Amino acid sequence: MINISFPDGAVRQYESGVSAMDIAKSISEGLARKVLVAGVNDEVWDLSRPITQDSSLKLFTWNDAEGKNTFWHSSAHLMAEAIEAKFPGVKFWVGPPLEHGFYYDIDLGDNKITEEDLAELEKKMNELAKQNNAYIRTEKAKADAIQYFTTKGDEYKLDLLQNLEDGNITFYTQGNFTDLCRGPHIPNTGFIKAIKLLNIAGAYWKGDEKNKQLTRIYGITFPVQKELDEYLNMLEEAKKRDHRKLGKELSIYTMNDDIGQGLILWMPNGTVIIEELEKLAKQTEEDAGYKRVVTPHIAKENLYLTSGHLPYYADSMFAPMEMDGEKYYLKAMNCPHHHKIFDAEPKSYRDMPYKIAEYGTCYRYEQSGELFGLMRVRCLHMNDAHIYCTKEQFAQEFKAVNDLYLKYFKIFGIEKYVMRLSLHDPEKLGQKYVNEPELWLETEDMVRQVLIEANIPFVEVKGEGAFYGPKIDVQIWSAIGREFTLATNQVDFAQPRSFKLSFTNQNNEPEIPLIIHRAPLGTHERFIGFLLEHYAGKFPVWLAPLQVKILPISDKFLDYAHTIKQTLRKASVRVEIDERQEKIGKKIREAELARVPYMLVVGEKEAAENKLSVRRQGKGDAGQIAVDEFVQNIVEEISERKPLE
RNA sequence: GCCGUUGUAGCUCAGUGGUAGAGCACUUCCUUGGUAAGGAAGAGGUCGUGAGUUCAAUUCUCAUCAACGGCUCCA
Numbered sequence: 088m089i090n091i092s093f094p095d096g097a098v099r100q101y102e103s104g105v106s107a108m109d110i111a112k113s114i115s116e117g118l119a120r121k122v123l124v125a126g127v128n129d130e131v132w133d134l135s136r137p138i139t140q141d142s143s144l145k146l147f148t149w150n151d152a153e154g155k156n157t158f159w160h161s162s163a164h165l166m167a168e169a170i171e172a173k174f175p176g177v178k179f180w181v182g183p184p185l186e187h188g189f190y191y192d193i194d195l196g197d198n199k200i201t202e203e204d205l206a207e208l209e210k211k212m213n214e215l216a217k218q219n220n221a222y223i224r225t226e227k228a229k230a231d232a233i234q235y236f237t238t239k240g241d242e243y244k245l246d247l248l249q250n251l252e253d254g255n256i257t258f259y260t261q262g263n264f265t266d267l268c269r270g271p272h273i274p275n276t277g278f279i280k281a282i283k284l285l286n287i288a289g290a291y292w293k294g295d296e297k298n299k300q301l302t303r304i305y306g307i308t309f310p311v312q313k314e315l316d317e318y319l320n321m322l323e324e325a326k327k328r329d330h331r332k333l334g335k336e337l338s339i340y341t342m343n344d345d346i347g348q349g350l351i352l353w354m355p356n357g358t359v360i361i362e363e364l365e366k367l368a369k370q371t372e373e374d375a376g377y378k379r380v381v382t383p384h385i386a387k388e389n390l391y392l393t394s395g396h397l398p399y400y401a402d403s404m405f406a407p408m409e410m411d412g413e414k415y416y417l418k419a420m421n422c423p424h425h426h427k428i429f430d431a432e433p434k435s436y437r438d439m440p441y442k443i444a445e446y447g448t449c450y451r452y453e454q455s456g457e458l459f460g461l462m463r464v465r466c467l468h469m470n471d472a473h474i475y476c477t478k479e480q481f482a483q484e485f486k487a488v489n490d491l492y493l494k495y496f497k498i499f500g501i502e503k504y505v506m507r508l509s510l511h512d513p514e515k516l517g518q519k520y521v522n523e524p525e526l527w528l529e530t531e532d533m534v535r536q537v538l539i540e541a542n543i544p545f546v547e548v549k550g551e552g553a554f555y556g557p558k559i560d561v562q563i564w565s566a567i568g569r570e571f572t573l574a575t576n577q578v579d580f581a582q583p584r585s586f587k588l589s590f591t592n593q594n595n596e597p598e599i600p601l602i603i604h605r606a607p608l609g610t611h612e613r614f615i616g617f618l619l620e621h622y623a624g625k626f627p628v629w630l631a632p633l634q635v636k637i638l639p640i641s642d643k644f645l646d647y648a649h650t651i652k653q654t655l656r657k658a659s660v661r662v663e664i665d666e667r668q669e670k671i672g673k674k675i676r677e678a679e680l681a682r683v684p685y686m687l688v689v690g691e692k693e694a695a696e697n698k699l700s701v702r703r704q705g706k707g708d709a710g711q712i713a714v715d716e717f718v719q720n721i722v723e724e725i726s727e728r729k730p731l732e
Numbered sequence: 733g734c735c736g737u738u739g740u741a742g743c744u745c746a747g748u749g750g751u752a753g754a755g756c757a758c759u760u761c762c763u764u765g766g767u768a769a770g771g772a773a774g775a776g777g778u779c780g781u782g783a784g785u786u787c788a789a790u791u792c793u794c795a796u797c798a799a800c801g802g803c804u805c806c807a
Binding site: 190200201285286287289290291294295296300301303331335336342400402403420422449451453457458459463553555571572575577638640641642643668669670673674675676677679680688691692700702708 | 733734735763764765766768770780799800804805806
């Protein structure tokens with residue numbers, strides 16, 4: 088007999104060789120129907136695998152991450168079975184679960200798969216699922232496994248086998264499909280009740296663009312149809328708040344083939360938002376002791392050789408223009424320009440920290456396939472600033488920048504983000520990162536300490552640092568789930584040296600400063616793209632392109648409407664009148680759809696008493712109010728940058 | 733850049749080997765209406781671009797550009 092301990096602390100005895108499924112059945116039939124996979128001594132196991140020694144046991148269902156992962160991984164095998172049935176001889180790489188669903192990477196050989204095939208594959212999968220085929224685990228000797236895949240001519244599985252230890256190699260079979268697989272799997276295909284294959288994509292083998300491109304098929308499955316319907320519905324809803332859709336609907340920005348890929352044309356509505364953001368940035372930065380500067384959009388080649396950008400990032404810069412034997416580049420970053428301003432006049436420790444800020448226009452030649460609405464573009468306007476400081480000042484200054492982020496995020500109500508401490512990768516020193524191993528470790532620790540002392544939760548990720556130093560990135564997700572860096576706060580120990588920047592310290596000796604690069608509001612492009620999705624187009628009043636729409640009941644009240652408009656204009660409120668000869672219902676509908684925060688209905692009653700009927704976007708009629716009182720309220724709401732309630 | 737999909741009116745989308753249609757938007761007229769679509773008429777497109785096949789191409793083929801879904805990349 089063996090002892091099995093459960094998460095609640097209970098210990099029960101079973102015969103050696105008992106399976107997790109047997110145990111589940113001994114607890115209740117209901118549980119046995121729901122359980123998908125087991126946790127045995129913190130390892131995830133097949134339910135059917137015999138347990139032969141004292142163990143702790145957890146039973147995972149669809150409600151557990153382990154349950155979902157196993158379910159989706161088993162679904163990937165089911166998809167592979169369907170694909171093999173339709174295209175015999177294709178070779179499989181790996182088929183892991185994802186946060187939502189799964190994929191399988193396949194070498195289709197000469198076969199071609201189109202989106203029309205997906206429906207057919209789904210049908211086949213449903214058929215196979217209904218057969219309730221068990222996922223059967225078999226252990227194999229490495230030599231036998233190699234033999235098996237050599238005969239099959241499957242170089243992909245042979246590649247996987249290279250890294251596996253003998254005695255650790257398992258195959259799984261369900262129906263007619265057998266795959267090299269670590270497992271575990273759900274008991275049988277019958278659990279998979281709802282199937283949707285989402286899309287076909289190319290994916291480089293092992294994620295390296297120098298390798299062959301495999302075909303990747305994404306799918307998702309559920310144990311009940313209703314959950315699939317809900318998931319697909321959720322995807323549809325997410326598309327509705329996609330910034331590209333909202334950006335068009337609300338006339339924020341446009342793009343044009345004659346201008347070029349990734350080059351944003353900001354329309355009047357978008358420009359209002361840009362100007363409000365810049366106003367906020369300027370106020371905040373002035374309060375924090377920054378000075379503003381302006382620098383050109385181009386510079387000579389030598390500048391980027393000095394900064395070290397060119398060797399690392401030439402591919403991401405627009406090709407140079409040659410004039411009078413000089414090469415001029417469009418700037419992809421503002422830092423070197425700012426360094427030249429720092430260096431223009433001698434600095435003393437009394438000048439430090441020296442902070443200069445600019446909404447800098449940068450051009451980056453992003454690969455065409457990477458461009459994505461406002462989130463990834465080729466011309467961007469960066470909320471940039473550089474802080475030149477002493478080593479002693481660094482922690483305080485770096486923390487002040489972090490506090491600035493948090494202050495901004497509070498204004499915008501940004502709560503769903505992850506702070507990422509982005510570090511260098513020691514293996515890529517000298518290639519992707521300047522070769523200063525000790526300075527890396529030292530500055531990385533400085534940044535880490537700032538985060539720890541400020542009690543800000545963060546994750547550390549190797550290989551995400553800038554080439555000149557570690558950084559803190561604020562990661563956010565777009566409506567359709569893509570991850571982006573919204574804002575960044577970076578340390579730079581490399582450029583001060585390459586630009587030979589220095590200040591005179593208290594001992595009258597030259598000293599090299601540290602630089603903090605920071606962009607808490609990121610770029611206008613990405614930030615506004617994010618805000619569109621964050622607010623679902625319903626901007627708070629201070630940011631709204633149009634703040635007030637006056638809706639006269641009929642054109643008899645146009646004069647009164649104009650009087651109100653003048654009053655609001657005097658208070659710098661962005662206001663328009665809907666002068667069309669349309670019914671009030673239609674005027675309201677269109678103002679609602681345009682996400683105008685305040686609609687003012689004016690007719691006979693209002694004109695007689697010098698009042699307004701206020702309607703708030705999405706909230707309906709808010710009743711009558713005196714004109715002066717409304718003006719006072721909205722001015723306060725705007726100047727305090729209040730969020731929508 | 734690579735794999736796949738798509739490209740018809742300002743927008744959302746039908747459709748066809750014989751030079752095109754709907755709804756909304758737009759213009760004009762009627763209506764002066766009180767909290768999410770009043771009515772009528774009209775105007776608007778060489779069907780992304782270029783080439784090929786054909787008596788004839790928006791439709792078929794190829795190329796190209798762009799957008800979209802991924803991969804790679806992201807200072």
